[in-house]
Amino acid sequence: MALPSLRVRAHGAVEIMDSPFCDPAMLTRTYQDFRVVNALVSGWWGIYRRSIRPDLSTTTEMTLLDVGSGGGDVSRALARWAMRDGLRLAVTGIDPDARAHVFATSQPKIAGLSFRRALSSDLVAEGARFDFVVSNHVLHHLSVAELKGLLVDSEDLVRRRVLHADLERSNHAYLGFAAATTPFFRHSYIRPDGLTSIRRSYTATELRAVVPAGWTVSRGLPSRLVLGWTPPDA
Template sequence: MILPSLVARDEQARERMDDPRCDPRRLARTYASFRPVNAAVAGWRRAYRRHLRPHLRAEGATTLLDIGCGGGDVARALARWARRDGYDLRVTGIDPDPRAHDWARRRTPVAGVQFHRKLSSELVAAGERFDLVISNHLLHHLNEEQRDGLLEDSARLARRAVVHSDIRRGRLAYALFSVATWPLFPGTFIREDGLTSIRRSFTAPELRARIPSGWTVSTPGRFRLLLLHDALARARR
């Protein structure tokens, strides 16, 4: 296996599943594989405990928006974890891609979870607000203008906190993902697009250099980045 240098982001690389003409059967199998892949690598259980659960209301419902929710596996997992912990978390997942929205909508319903085919800018324009706002593996997909728009929308939509989780680019991450997925997920875009995602992703210093004031970058592990915004602290200023 020949490793790319990964010194700089490969902003020209494109994930196959983002192509509207990609094989719909492979795409469906890819959506179906997101749950085990995210459970293994995305670190949302830890992020939930540290950054989301402290904001959940002991009484009444807490609302959460998942931007770019894809197949909806993270949205459903968060609702299940909160319910097991005795909280009422109402999760709204949005994605502008009709294929992702259709997949998410057709899965077995989870109490408190709903999906809409929308952009975050549409929710801002409609005056919507949520206690918490998250995204998973979305930042590396966006160009600079789109990323700035996401952060602005997130800050406007969130009453309490924002957690954008993404991959941390590195040669070890690339090598391990390549080896670990080689025999797995046949007939999907998981391995190919996962490696592309790593090439497109940020390092912590790169991301810190591109974010406005009021945002912080956390590195909860060697392979993860969290982009955080404390809306409550900002509101108290």
């Protein structure tokens, strides 16, 4: 396959599943397949183990907000891991897309897990607060102005720690994802939208150049970025 130029972020590229006219059956299978893809490449088990679990308690309930939760697989994984570890964590996933909300709420219920159709700004307006604010594969959907708006909302919403995880754009990420997904996901949008996501994503250098002081950008494998912030009084 031809390798597109990845020197500049393709912020204007559009993922198929974001179209209101995409095929509903393909979209449902895409939400289903995210569970597999995110388990393999998103790195949330490591993030949970290092940056969330140490602050959880067996007696005091902590709260976590998953912004742009989509089909809810990351929200469900976090709630399930905490429950398995005997720790108290209430997880709320929010997404403005009605289709994502319908899929997320159609899945088997997990204690302490809920979903809302909402934006982070809606929760700020309500005065909501959470111990953790996280997101997965949201940053690449945002312009620089939208990204800064999310970070302001995150600071307003969080008590302990913000963790926004995403892809990092690179030739290696693009070619690796293309090769790994070629035999699979033929009946969902995982492969074409995943390649578009990589083209839309930030590099670590680009992200560090636009985030406010106090925010950190860390890199991981495979081709991962985690944008983090801790309140000064946490």
